[in-house]
Amino acid sequence: MAASLTGLLKPWTPRVLLVRWSRYNPYYLEPGPRKEVYHIPETELTPEQKEERELKSVRPIKAATNSVTSSVFNDPVLSKFVNMMMKDGDKIIAKGIITQTLENMKRKQVEKYHKAPEGKKAEIECNPYAIFHQALENCKPVIGLTSIQKGGKFYQVPIPLTDNRRRFLAMKWMITECRDNKHRRTLMYEKLSQELLAAFSKEGNVVKRKHELHKMAESNRAYAHYRWW
């Protein structure tokens, strides 16, 4: 609906329109905080980029959120993880836990690297960001289950998942696992780093949970035709 109305909307139309989660008039463009885009000289722009630039000079732009930076170290997946870990809006604590986790992972790996013999050094991955992304990939389920009612009973039917849903499930499982299944005295960052390192090598409870979901979906294959979309 918003797509069809875009042609009719003008800058003077009220900014606030209730469209799903966004309270912005769809006429407003997204902010682009990355600096590299603006450093490309005029001659090297593709036609799409030229069009985009012209559009940006005419249309109003939404305000950027606080979590978005032009820093080269900004990572959207990590920001999403921090937001999911946040409780009561306390992002400082959540970000602190994540930075401690990254440091802890890096320390463990770098220590292993320096003590390893020459041949084994290339196999040890020391980059905590690479480990984090790979671990998350290893935790993402390929297929999900949903409850569909047919003939008075509810069946667990296997369905395909969108990318966003898969990423959300992986992060959610990771966080709940680290919150619930740890010793009272283990700190969150310690448990998170252990789980992430385990998930990186495809071991650990989160990857096990993903495999169990896959097995359930496989066993309920017969009900797949209950899905009508």
Added chain:
Amino acid sequence: FLHYSLSIALPPLSYLVAQVRPLHGSGCGQQQEAVGMEMRPETFSIFRTQENDPDCQSEQHQGQYYTVPPSHFHTVFPHGLPPRYQQQVKTFNEGCVMVRQPALELISHLKRADYSKPTLRYLLYGVKGSGKTMSLCHTVHYCSTQGWLVLHIPDAHLWVKNCKELLPSSYHASRFDQPIQASNWLRNFRTTNENFLSKIKLRQRYVWTKRESTEEGQPLGELVDMGVSRVKSSSDVVGAVLKELRLQAGGTEGGFRLAVAVDGVNGLWGRTTLKKEDKSPVAPEELTLVHNLRKMINNDWCGGAVIATLSQTGSLYAPSSAYLPQELLGEEGFDSMDPFIPVPVSLYSEKEFESCYLYYLDRHWLQHPHSQTEEGKKELIFLSNRNPSVLERLCAFL
């Protein structure tokens, strides 16, 4: 396995240029490492130096890292290093210290001082995280390699706060003893100065209880062992040890030089967070350990040096922006320390920052792909303002 060739292709190749450095011939030639280590490749790295002896380091080594030999590490530094640095040593499997201007200045003063005159007191001061404790540790390493007796108090603030057991002193009615802190310190003192414990003989008889006493002429090691085992009288043992060392430091027969290194010296004057049983606050002079340490810092003895550091980090009732001697020591402290030689410790210069950055790259500590680019480096300079500890914390998660 310490390999020095940079494996990451950095744009400025000048870092790998073989620097023609004149080999200084004053008897401190190139140090050959122990036979077990591999021979270093010929590329000179700009951030490391082969000169591992603090005696032979000079201005040309400024900004470069030297390695503390692993054999020295546990004897010279059982306590006293900052906790994050200890973690770093464990991770990198080596202990490297940067040669910086304040430490070089201190060491040159120590080399040229006259030890028959009353002790000189040096005070390291600077903003939070600028490297005061590390400079102190560098100087302590120098004193250790020169054969001095080192009295290293890792943090004087630990003695004026968070004390679980506060016993009334048996020696003096209105003072309080801290058995745990005293026995811990004595244990570390024993590790640092093993070779001196048998050589120094006591000059006085000390009576601990009706049945126990330490006779004149016995070695210092016995006194220290007694203090470690009999925890109740360990604070008095500390006092006795300090007194003996003070008397014997400048002696002509078998004289040794005494280095008193105190970190966070501003904790000795000021307030404590300890309370007596009637909830009234304890003043620092009512603690045996603090009382004896203050006597040590006075310049009424000779044959050594007192090197102190100010510290806001562990201090009590001091605002976080305070870093100057006047602010942190207070009136009483400043009058006791006066006259002293102030040594300011500044943030990293450009050369030192470069060195630190290259060291982290070499040790595979900067893992984020963007942190190895020019953009990332500029961002690090901006975010940390070249403050050593802030840079370390930033690089920890990048």
